[in-house]
Amino acid sequence: MGLLDGKKILVTGVLMESSIAFTVARLAQEQGAQVVLSSFGRQLRLTQAIARRLPEPAPVVQLDVTDAGDLEALADRVGEHVDHLDGVVHSIGFAPQTVMGGNFLAGQWPDVATALEVSAYSLKSLAVATRPLMGRGSSVVGLTFDAQYAWPVYDWMGVAKAAFESTARYLARDLGPDGIRVNLVSAGPLRTTAAKSIPGFEEMEGGWPARAPLGWDVSDTGPTARTIVALLSDWLPATTAEIVHVDGGVHAMGL
Template sequence: MADLEWGTEVGILEGKNILVTGVLTDGSIAFHIARLAQEEGAQVVLTGFGRGLSLTTRIAGRLPKPAPIIELDVTNQEHLDALATEVKKHLPHLDGVVHSIGFAPEAALGGNFLNTAWEDVATAVQVSAYSLKSLTMACHPLFKDGASVVGLDFDAQVAWPKYDWMGVAKAALESTSRYLARDLGKDNVRINLIAAGPIRTIAAKSIPGFNEFENVWNERSPLKWDVADPVPAAQGAVALLSDWFPKTTGEIIHVDGGLHAMG
């Protein structure tokens, strides 16, 4: 919170309009980004699709303030083409976008790397990486005086046990963010990622052997890591959505207890 006058506090997102994807449970990083964004003064609109839409609708009721919900499947071009129009029904423009989208078919995870068919790999890359470009460009007409786009990442510098093609998709996400930063900088659009440590989310439960990640962090993270606490990663995302990082783009901010820096 920033003090503008004696006794007056204004949130770091005061007056901003933020679109948040991927709110499925109140244990998700995306939920806490939406919550903190509202608490810091932002107006928030959520997206969901398919069976997850009902989950998003239910969980949205746990936010501090009501948040409109728009149906959006990032692999559906009709949804993408209509997104700006749908957002304008609730907000005049957008100042920030949160990309919390990732999926890999079961065959692309769990140690099946050498046998995964291209169709499954293609799904993982399209949903988890290409969608950052799709979502950003669908929202681009709503960016008034620039914007901050923040994606959620899991560090792809190394090969993780059983993460397989999702790891490849995250590497593609990281590269996509850099190219978007290059091409959209002229519009004052910042593209950054939060590389969070492992959090027990719905997505994590779909990863076979997730407990192996937990063991690695328990043993090697210099700062104590809690796989049940999504708030630190959410705080990092909210900071990037604010005006406090005006000249940071193409960056990966690690919120992982420092493990990425350890040998």
């Protein structure tokens, strides 16, 4: 018997096999879930190709989280494949390089606004768009990178993650009466496609394995994905508005 037997899960952000979201989708299927993926634009065909590498090929629905039409149509599009959702995984983030890599002071509002809309506000957008398919016991899980610190080169994406974490708390407040949990996983640095787009990412990951009491493998998305699957399951029914750290323990260590 799998941890997610019979559950129906929407996973966003699957782009490559190295994506955290791909590992989540694979583990969810292995634990008994039926999985639907989302993608958009030029990435859609790539996601469709990657979806065929899962244990069971998964359908892919169109979703640009900044497009009101896509958000309005999402429940119907997902509903063509499943009759409800037990879980939603938010693995979406983007900031123009002009607001990262040491460009905090030079960042201009249009680019900052893009980072905030895609990387923070989209959590609310996604939760509201999928709410008609969710019921008591459903779970929304998002990915963050510990926003209590000012990290090297992360700049306005770090600010967006702080907004993302606050958004999760307010969603937990407003969706809790419907029995819907909202939690985040704060992962250590992982060499995903998204990470490679951050100028100077090696500064963020530098020394992490040595500082982590449990050690840290920047190429292993498994521990993070397993935690997400656990939060999607029924084993944490009274946990919401939480940020679970999966970083080898670095978050609790001093310099």
